[in-house]
Every structure is written in structure tokens, then in C-alpha cells.
Amino acid sequence: MTETLLSSPKRRFLSGLFGGRKGDRISVANPTSIVSVELMEKTGIFFPDAHLDPHKMAELAAGGYEILGFDSIMPEFSVQQEAEALGCVVDWGSPTMMPDAKTHPVKEVEDLTIPDNILEKPSMAVLLRALEILKRTYGNHVAIVGKVMGPWTISYHLCGVQDFLMWTLTESEKVKKLLNRLKEVSIAFANAQLRAGADAVVIADHATGDLVSPKAYQDFLLPVHQEMNQRIGGPTILHLCGNCSDRLRLFVEAGFDGYHFEWQVDAKMAVQVVNHEISLVGNIANRDVLFGGTPEDVYKQARYSIEAGVDILAPECAVPLQTPIANLKAIVEAAKEGYVAQGPAAGALIFSPEGLSYGVEIPCSSSASRSTARFKKWGRPSWIETSLSSGNWRKSSMNSEPIFSTSMRVWQVGMRSMTSVGWWNSFKKRSRFR
């Protein structure tokens, strides 16, 4: 048997993005920001500096790989870089507050002026410089991911969300003209990011399922996105949040390589609907799980997404700034278990002859000759047996870890209601996080 070689973060990511070879495990990446206050404290780099200084931007973003263990580094934390370059007054916020556009200068198409040197405007140039730095430092090992705002999102900033949404009904020609002009900004910025060293570019365009209909996407954005995907010279990932279950096929039609999606969209359903014609990136829930949940909750969702067949594992959207680091790391932990969580799938429920003890037998043999099983005193099994050769079971010390064996039996006395899958799952899960 050949041993599965460990993949590098970049190859894992690219393979996932193009729906290719699966390797030893799923890639964990972040199309949107994974910066939290805790991460800022650990790197010593804080908002708002990191939005406007390329070195700080690069260093904070690298924390996603260095500290959290993600396969990607994505240095754009805000959604306002283009907005400022196009004339919005932007409040760049604080460590606990994301930036926001304070003014919406465009009321008519004529109000929109796109500077010739827009890529040199400080808020946009900063990202290009940060990508260059990251490419130099991490480029041959980690996936470097860029991000641009699509014309719909830029319009929100420039015109105000409420006005812009209303115009989709009252002044549709105006909306089309704005999108057409602004898409040039997105395309130019995306291509510049690819030249600066990005392996892929996220296009965030928030025609979200919470705000507009699938028909609005189809009428206004589909042709624009199709053209953008033709003219951007590298892999693209669409970020479009909200419940978009009703418009997944439209994203396939638009020609993106990946779609970054939310927990509200069921992963199993999404995999079926898009049928591998686009890669799915997602979809661990932010509010209830990454922000409000425990590492176990994260683990559970991550395993669900992996087993559903999602191509790249990721938080569903930019994570809340108060998200605990332990929860972000738990995504990576869940991914490290591989495509099939060890234990439940391979384990068999066994009974002792007296009928009082229940155990689960787990073959620890992957392609390697031995495997590591870790456990903790919580939910302590009555005893554990390990075996290095068939049938030769030996009671193992409960305190020594790790255990090396080709298979393992975990015994519990008198737990009549347990099932192999459920019990092993909870044992295993809790033992992961100490």
C-alpha cells in the first residue's frame, strides 16, 4: 500500500477550487476576512491600520495561515477599498468596528467619475502592495487570495443601499449603466491583483438572497458577471451572501470557478444542484457557530459540509470581530480528519459475552501501518484495548497518549443505549479539544 502524501496548502486549495484530485483532506480557506480581535492581539497589528498600510495588511492576513492554519492568505478585510477610491468618505473604524462608507455621492450616472489612475489610489494600491509582499514570502506554499467588490456592491456604497435597490424597480436603465461602468473597476482591480501575485480572486457582489430576487440577479448581474469572468485572467470565486438556494444555477451560468456560500444554503442540496460545475466554498455559520458556538459546534458543521461534498471548507462570510480563535482553529481540526471522519464509519459495535459491556472496534489502519488515537479523561471509557496484529488484544493504559495501534476497542460498562456512531462521535469530538 502506498501512503497518502500530505498535500501542500496551495495545491490543496487550487485542487479544491477546480474540483480536482481530492488528496488527503479538504482545503480550508477564507474568501472573506477571518480577522478577529484575538488575532489582532496575537499578531500585534490592529484595525484600522491594517486596512491602509500594506505591510501591516500582509502581516495580519498571514496570521490566518501562521496562527489559524488556513491554506489561504486573503489580505482584504473590508469592503470599502474601491468605495474610497471612487469618492465615498470612509470611516475606517477601529479594532472592534469594520469600516463603513459615510457618504453616498452618486445620485445620477453622471455623478460617477472613475479616475484613470484608480489602481494607484491609496485604498486600492495598498492591497496590490500587500499581495506582492505575501507572494514573495508565502507564494510558493500558501494560496494567496485577492478580493474585489463587484459593481453591485460598489453601487451600494456609492448610491446608498436603499436608493440603489429602489432604482432596480424605478430606474432600471440607470442601474444597468452604473453596473456596466463599475464592472470596469472590478475587472481592472482583479487583473492587477492577479499580476501582483494572487492565485485566485474573490468577487464580492452582494445581490443577496435577503434583499433581491433571483430575477434581479438574472436581469442585472448575470450578463455583467459573465463578461467579468471572460475578461479576468485567473480563477474567480463569487461571494454573494444570504440564502441563495434559489439561484445557484445562475452562478454556474455566470462562469465562476467557485461560489462562496452561507450556512442557510444547505450544503447537500447545493452540491446536488451545482453538480460540480462550480466549486463550493463554505459554509460554517458565523453568528450561531463561529461567533456564538463552541469548537464542538464548529466541528459538527464542518464535518457536515465535508461529508456533503463541499470543495473547500470556509467560514460563510467575514467573521465577526469577536469570534474566538479556538472556533476558527476547529475548522482546520475538522478538516484534518480527512474526507471520512475516522471511527464511526469504520467502527463496529461489539458486545461482551455477559452483555454488560459495550465497545466500539475501530480499525486505526489507514494506508499507514499505524494511526494515532488521542483521548482525554472526559467521558472516560471503562477500558481501551489495542491491537498491533490481528486478534491480539492488549489492555492499554488509559493515561498514555498517543496510542499506536492498527485497531482499537473502546469499552464502556453498562451503557445500553449507546450506538457505535453516536457514542464514538461524541467521545472523539470531546477528546479533540482540550
Next chain:
Amino acid sequence: MMTSEEIGRFYKALKNTDLITVETLIKDYIVKEVSPIAILNEGLIGAMGIIGQEFKAGQVWVPEVLLAARNMHRGIELLKPQLLKDKVPSRGKFLIGTVKGDIHDIGKNLVTMMMAGAGYEVIDLGIDVPREKFIESISKDHPHIIGLSALLTTTMLEMKEVIRSIRQTFSNPPKIIVGGAPVTQKFAVEIKADGYGEDAVRAVELANQLLSSGEIT
């Protein structure tokens, strides 16, 4: 009572992209000497109710609701002189604002429009509203119900502080309801709000319930 066909005309007028339809309709009814309260309650609010339900059911989206709210606003403007003359009592006073640090206002505006449409007198403090301003406005305007809005997980924590300040300052504080994308029923209970509305339609229902339960006098 208006027939369903008549309410249908209001419904169409609210959905129309131009304002002329709703203006003509209201003027028609005023000329016919239909009471302005009936035009408001049965016509405009009745039709808005249908659109609210469609929104809840996922048949229309935010742009359609924004448009309907704009049209209804225009309708109420035309009715106002009549309504004032007839001294229609307001259903209650509603104070609303997006909490400090948060400048998002679509959700808040939808609630404002729906509440105004449902007959409440609405005081809108706008966006990025500091605690002190809520307190000051409560002392001055004596609202029956307060609505707090936040779109961000970061700013929803500010809601808790606002509620704490209000409860500390007033021995008999108004009812406080909360809403916004990241807010949940569970969170609302945690921060000691009196109610949670997942959307603007629910906010109006909630306000009505709180009023009719007799808890507010």
C-alpha cells in the same frame, strides 16, 4: 367597508413604480367623501398588509417593499390634512433608532414606515444613536414602545447597553423591542428586551400585542 376589489386597487397603486397612481387614487376617494380613516386603515394599510405577507412568504423582495412604503408615505401625506381635521388618535408613540456604531438603516426604515402605516406616531432618531440620546428622547417624548436596530454582530452588543441604561434610568420604562439581521429571539431574551421581531411585519404585530395586552398605559 371596502370591497376586496377596492383594496386590490390600493395594492396595485402601492406596487406601481410611479407615484401618480397612488396620488390619483387617494384624491378620488377624498372626492368621493370616503372617510380618511377608512382610506388609511382599509385601503393603504390593508394593501400594505398584503405586501408584507408576500414579503414574509418570499414572493416579493426588499426593493418592492421599499417602493410600496414610499408610495404609501405619499398617500399618507395627501391624507394628513384630512386626518388632522378629524383628530384621529394615534395608536401609540414609537421611538426607533439604529444603535451607536451602526449606520445601517434599511431595516430600521422599513419598520418606521410599517409602524407609521399602522397608525403609530413614530419618532425616528436615525442611525449611530448614542445611549444618551435614547434616554433624552424618552424623557422628552414619552414613547410607549422603543425599537432598537443593529445589522452587525459587533453593534448588537451595544443594544444590551442601551437597554441596561434605559432600565437603570427609568423606574417604569417603555417596552423595548429589538431587531436586525444578527439578532435572535434568544439574544433578545438575554439582553432583557421585551420582544423580538424578525422582520418589519412582525415588529408591528409585536407592538400591537404589547399595547393590547394592557401592559402599556
